[in-house]
Amino acid sequence: MNTPPWHAEPWTRLQARRQRDALPHAPLLAGPAGLGKRDFLQRFVRGLLCQQPVDGDACGRCRSCLLLDAGTHPDRVTLSYGLRKDGVQRSEIVVDQIRELSARLATSSQFGGWQVTSIDPADAMNAAAANALLKTLEEPTRETMLVLVADAPWRLPQTIRSRCQRIDFALPPREQALAWLQAEGVADAVAALDAAGGNPGLARDWAREGALDRRKEVRKDLAALAAGRGEAMEVVRRWLDNEPAQRLWFAAQAVADEVKARSGGQDGPLSSALDIESLGHWYDRVNRTRDALRGPLRGDLLLLELFGDWR
Template sequence: MPTLSAPWQERMYAQAVQALESGRMGHALLLSGPERLGKRAVAERLAQYLLCRSPSSGQPCGSCRSCELYVARSQRDPLELRPDGSPAHPGGHPMHPDAVFVGYAWRMTPSPPRQMTQIGVDQVRELSERLGKSAQYGGAKVAIIDPAEAMNESACNALLKTLEEPQPGRYMWLVAASPMRLPATIRSRCQRLEFRLPARDEALAWLGGQGHDPGAAGEALDAARGHPGLAAAWLRDGGMELRQEVAADLGALARGELAPSEAARRWTADGARASERLAHAADLAAARAAGLTDPGRTRRLAGWFDEANRTRDLLRTTVRADLAVAGLLLRWRELAGAGR
């Protein structure tokens, strides 16, 4: 059964279940809010509840055939649709006939497989076609698109047609960390379930319950600006140490003690963490801007923050990562060095 580990997830789930049970939930739901707050986990639990044959007290039973099928599929990965529209069942598990999951597809050739950075029109058309078929369990069908903001323009247009012609017992749930990237025509046709950062005391209690040292948890939560999911990820995966390394490099660049090309090679050498380093760098720049009183410098740092995030997006393309990051760090040296 999809697990909800945090009290704010339980609250969002209870709110959605109440709307379902009272008939106040429409056919389209947009689950929005910062990444790593559990939007997908809530959508998964809600889908299982909706499809369960014997729900009780707002929870799926976990033992009916519908629940068995739902849990049997991969609990991490959505059912992906490849660019040609063919389904790829994760781990070889049977899919639930009344649940459709669309996320990033994988291009299978050339080898090795490479994750695509958009959800295409063929995936959405396949989703709509399968959503329109007769339900086999409980009379309802549900589709989850995650991340919804990854849909390209053609996919959004195809989805809009489905949203404009709702069918009884059919539900479309969009999961988005950046809902403003979705067209207004799609947002306006969805009810909103908005996830917000919890109170600090609740976040610290949850981090403690995950086994993290209180002092380290408080430091990580402050660095993550009150985001418990992000703080937990940093504590678990060495993100705080990485953040300290990035801060040291930015300082050395500003003082002229480190060449941008050398830092860029180091930041992109392991590939997988290059984007995380840029995220830390952008956040550190934002924190620095917040402490300034000079409007001009604040604007320049805000511009560099935006550029760092655009460079993160570039890393998902075929651009040479070290060159893109070197250009960004050169501008940081010019900006921060002048400030000194």
């Protein structure tokens, strides 16, 4: 695995604590999606459970490593979205899952070492689940580690965050991100990184899936709607059919560029009739709409209302 350079600092910090026998019982891996938090978690847990680790990394050959490869290690527990009784995947982590997890953690390690559980995404726990987790966090058993992974850690209650050892994954310097993207074979690294807001992991994935073309399409759609040429319902249909949250991200970027150009006395790329203050309000609405798409409200109505204000 090509380990990103921005993993070096948190990795070194955790390994230093491991050498001092002072590992936290509840690390919280926090930061934007795309920075490899889950790859980091996998590497760390494998090294922690390995019977013959080398500088913190798993050997890949011992019994523990083979069981991890097979997904049958008795001391490795993962918790994520479960299934409802009708077989449909839940959109949140519920209290019954946390109660089952707490009962599991009350038992001893079968290998006599660490017992490691991860909750991912931890920010998907509902209020009852988060409250049920508090007791486990307050009374950890020896050599039991509960790792929380969150792309949006602010959604976690303060009572949960205060009981975790937070390990932040921040956007790396632009030069480092560009060098990594080029090593990953991303052809237009600069454009991809700009599209992803400086996030190299997202930039790589988006470049490979054709998101840069989607970004151009979003700008054309907004310019057409601003000029009265586009049909809002047709744009809504296309956006909802193909990565709506990503398209709203690109829409927010386009409006930010419009504001920047206007503030510099130039024509914006979208030729919007809105003034700068109204553009700022619309930018906020785009981001709120992106969050609202996670909920029960109809996406077509959300986008139609948004486009109505844009026109």
